[in-house]
Amino acid sequence: MIDRELLAILACPRCKGPVKADEEGLICEKCRLFYEVKDGIPIMLIDEARSLDDRGDAGVAAQISGEETALAASFPVSVNDADNDYFAMLEAIFARRMGRQLQDAVYRKIGREIAANAAPPVRQISFGTSGWRGILGKDITVKTVVQVTRAIIRLYEELETEAAGELRPLLGISSLDEAKKRGCVIGFDNRFAGELLAVQVAKTLVEAGFTVFYAGETTTGVLSAVVLQQQQAFSINLTPSHNPFQYGGYKFNAADGGPAASEVTAKITRYARELVASEKKASVPELWHLAEMLEHPQVQAIDSFSCWQAQLACGEAQHGLSLERITAAARQCPDLFLAVDCVHGASRLHIRRLYGGEQGEQGNLEILRSDADVTFGGVAPEPSGDNMREMVALLEKRAEKLKIGAIIDPDGDRIRFTDGETEISMNQFGAMAYHFLHETVGKRGIVAKTVATSNLANALAAAFGEEVFEPAVGFKNFKPVMGRALVFFEESDGISVLGHTAEKDAYIGLLLALAITLETGQSLGAYLRQIEEQYGVYFPVRDGIEVSLYGDELKARLAALDQFSIGTVVPVGETGKKIVEVITLDGWKMIFDDGSWLMIRPSGTEPKVRFYVESRTAAGTKDLMLAARKMLVDVGVITP
Numbered sequence: 001m002i003d004r005e006l007l008a009i010l011a012c013p014r015c016k017g018p019v020k021a022d023e024e025g026l027i028c029e030k031c032r033l034f035y036e037v038k039d040g041i042p043i044m045l046i047d048e049a050r051s052l053d054d055r056g057d058a059g060v061a062a063q064i065s066g067e068e069t070a071l072a073a074s075f076p077v078s079v080n081d082a083d084n085d086y087f088a089m090l091e092a093i094f095a096r097r098m099g100r101q102l103q104d105a106v107y108r109k110i111g112r113e114i115a116a117n118a119a120p121p122v123r124q125i126s127f128g129t130s131g132w133r134g135i136l137g138k139d140i141t142v143k144t145v146v147q148v149t150r151a152i153i154r155l156y157e158e159l160e161t162e163a164a165g166e167l168r169p170l171l172g173i174s175s176l177d178e179a180k181k182r183g184c185v186i187g188f189d190n191r192f193a194g195e196l197l198a199v200q201v202a203k204t205l206v207e208a209g210f211t212v213f214y215a216g217e218t219t220t221g222v223l224s225a226v227v228l229q230q231q232q233a234f235s236i237n238l239t240p241s242h243n244p245f246q247y248g249g250y251k252f253n254a255a256d257g258g259p260a261a262s263e264v265t266a267k268i269t270r271y272a273r274e275l276v277a278s279e280k281k282a283s284v285p286e287l288w289h290l291a292e293m294l295e296h297p298q299v300q301a302i303d304s305f306s307c308w309q310a311q312l313a314c315g316e317a318q319h320g321l322s323l324e325r326i327t328a329a330a331r332q333c334p335d336l337f338l339a340v341d342c343v344h345g346a347s348r349l350h351i352r353r354l355y356g357g358e359q360g361e362q363g364n365l366e367i368l369r370s371d372a373d374v375t376f377g378g379v380a381p382e383p384s385g386d387n388m389r390e391m392v393a394l395l396e397k398r399a400e401k402l403k404i405g406a407i408i409d410p411d412g413d414r415i416r417f418t419d420g421e422t423e424i425s426m427n428q429f430g431a432m433a434y435h436f437l438h439e440t441v442g443k444r445g446i447v448a449k450t451v452a453t454s455n456l457a458n459a460l461a462a463a464f465g466e467e468v469f470e471p472a473v474g475f476k477n478f479k480p481v482m483g484r485a486l487v488f489f490e491e492s493d494g495i496s497v498l499g500h501t502a503e504k505d506a507y508i509g510l511l512l513a514l515a516i517t518l519e520t521g522q523s524l525g526a527y528l529r530q531i532e533e534q535y536g537v538y539f540p541v542r543d544g545i546e547v548s549l550y551g552d553e554l555k556a557r558l559a560a561l562d563q564f565s566i567g568t569v570v571p572v573g574e575t576g577k578k579i580v581e582v583i584t585l586d587g588w589k590m591i592f593d594d595g596s597w598l599m600i601r602p603s604g605t606e607p608k609v610r611f612y613v614e615s616r617t618a619a620g621t622k623d624l625m626l627a628a629r630k631m632l633v634d635v636g637v638i639t640p
């Protein structure tokens, strides 16, 4: 009764999973929902679906009112959204293992709050290097997302004012008219309400005369490739990256496909705050629906992943990585097993395409957490050691000699690896990638890594006779060496290579891991040990501490760290280490005479101080961490 092809592309609107047909309509087994087919047209609407368990009578409506009662019985729920902490309710629902239906009832309320909340954001809008992040419904709403979009439009309108001289190089665009024509590519990750918010961003841009390219759910790295391939003026990705499930977010990249410069993000923050202040009483903008957007002549839907493939192919002469060659070798390698944990994020839509091959040729690829769960199963969706346990357990069971486990964050710009035995963080992996491209593939170029990243790459560069570019933390700071740096990476799991994207891209990391493993015939751990034998062993560790001060006050107090200058002997463990170099471009990095170092850096937004240390022995990191804490005591930031 419904054609096969149509059935293949239909998904349950609630879980995005497959549906199957019966005589009367379509069924999602997972959600226990029944979707009616009227005159051959399936009605794929959650509100009109009926529960499989009471099909034929009251349907979902009755079921929802039952849920509402259950919800009200479990939590004091106010009719006023602002009084409710819906995410705290969800956490309680997870903790008590209460039903999925109750969870959905809360999400319906969050959805309503996102669409209808006209109040200013609870936390002031702050647009930094990774964009703007906030709590869904409280900070991130249709109204605030539209306001931020209008702040960005105002930035491009300034290209017609005297500010243009300063803005043109930062935006990579010379006039408002050019910006409108080249337009914006919009994407989002698997977060709740991603599509709803993206469509409202599109509406705002279209109304202001901009062309819109709609990528749907995709990754930050892929959007950077789209901008480079299709020459859009800018990209917007609705994602808070690896923040927990309560968060929504907004990323903005300019015409170079990289994260925007701080002058740009400072302006977006200022204009957005002005709009919030002047529109306190304004109502919520009228909603656009996906179908309306897709019909609009200024909007074009695009296949973002094919742009990523094209961008990779364009850069092959520079980085030497061939997607077809590497993945074909991987698919045919009987010794290889690849597991990719998508942590429910946007990469789940791309990994099988990236790996390529015909059906049945992906026997040595396994994908973990590949459903679009907006709650991330209640865990923080970051590429951490804790989040890799399931992966390690899976790899342990495999008999293949070469095992690669990769975990990718929801918007696909961060990646971390394991070979089943050794966890490889970006501190090591970035240096390994540099070694591989320089020594095995035979490419040339400097290495770039942020100041908080391991000095293993410095040791390699010194041996190769190459330069190291070591900017402040943040991928945007690599801009001065784009086109010169063979590999650029930062310890917080981000990497890209010469000729690829200006944004960090988990997929280039994945491809490098495959290339290294296949080309050298070694696991990532074995390859790392080989490098360490030749160039030295480095043990980087990161930690942080909550403090009572923040912002300028914290910075003023930390300024006393200047007393730790070159020549000072700092007690570390049982001995003293002499400072031989101090780098102060982002906090204080003190390098000691044995090559170990410690770095202290205040958080820009929170009352927090971050430590980064790197020892030359496994046991030494603890002493360095204690020495860093002692310094904070000495300057009066913390008490002993």
Ligand SMILES: [Zn+2]
Binding pocket: 220, 240, 241, 242, 409, 410, 411, 412, 413, 414
């Ligand atoms: Zn991310």
